Amino acid sequence: MTTSETTSAEAAEPFLRARRPEQKQQRREDILAAAGELALADGVRTVSLAGIAARAGIDKSALLRYFETREQIFLELTAREWPGWVRALHDGLDSVRPGPVDPAGPTVRLVADVVARGFGDRPLFCDLLAHTPLNLERNVSTGGVRSYKVISLAAVDEAAAVVGRVLPDLTSQECLEFIAAIASLAGSLWQIANPAPALAALFASDPELAHACVDLVPRLRRTGEILLAGLIPSRSASDSPA
């Protein structure tokens, strides 16, 4: 393998070393795709830089020209997952008429359902969300974390606005509280809902551990309903002096 094989056919053939901007961009995409596939199959925690490089078909040293750390790769994947989740909220809620924050009413139930399914349909996103504050933001440059935070905070704001349009009796701060709480829970509940196979078998077989089993979407939907139902009644608690 040499570094002198630049030919006019290069763009059409697999390249050994990415030189042109579009080749470099493709390498980045290949690396991100490889990391995402491995994480979806085996969980974010099990995926190493060496594994990503092998799956992407490049050397680990070449990979390090594109990303500082494995955490940077996963933080970029997380940044790319937020917009899809927000789009699912738009798709599920933008054509819905605004309604009251009635816990038994159709609007609250639909919001909780759309939000819960938005997470349930995105297992990689849920897995990444739990790793983000725990690991991903702790092994990436400050600039890398800043870029991620700007994207994730904008997504949370937009999701809150989607909810606020259909439940206009909630303040924008209350919608943010709802989205922030449910997104944190989605990350941790996904981990609990997806134990290692040996544990899943144990939990299912042992009556003493029956509570240990969690089904992600129903649990998130129910917690979403509880949170939405509680936002207005609990206003006075936080407004009045302690």
Next chain:
Amino acid sequence: MTTSETTSAEAAEPFLRARRPEQKQQRREDILAAAGELALADGVRTVSLAGIAARAGIDKSALLRYFETREQIFLELTAREWPGWVRALHDGLDSVRPGPVDPAGPTVRLVADVVARGFGDRPLFCDLLAHTPLNLERNVSTGGVRSYKVISLAAVDEAAAVVGRVLPDLTSQECLEFIAAIASLAGSLWQIANPAPALAALFASDPELAHACVDLVPRLRRTGEILLAGLIPSRSASDSPA
């Protein structure tokens, strides 16, 4: 260093190799204490087996006679943290007269406050809670996880019962939902509330990232109030057909 220095003075002096049951028990305690101290100082994620062994003053190979993995050490520490948190709930709530689930009333506010401060006073517990489903339960034998789960589920049941005694209008299932949700949030919010120092400085200095700052106890208290306020109004939502 040999393994033949058994003398009658051994029990009173630092021992090189733990032989007697009480020495072995002390070694285990030394290892757990070392892991807890390191984790409290620098975060669970940064602590290695080699670091724990060095802090405990033993060889890594000797440490592995006591614990299978670093995760087993931290899972045992987590198991030991649950009862202290449950005790804080008893201390804060056992002498309180039962009251209605009135979100603006003193009983709901006190329950949310006692639960939130129970987590706020236990930073190691909060850090461990986020790591438990993500990492700790995934690198320990099935038997080790089972022992942990029995303890943690019993603690959640007991905490739910403490809450149910002061808020008797909630069902035991609702009290369990409240405790499970707030404990999951405590783990993930603690991570968000305790970013690496460089990030904390960035979040504080950059107006675009102002939402990224979270203060653990007020956020948990407020979310606790929202959850408690929402449990009864959302009953009909989950009981009636979708």
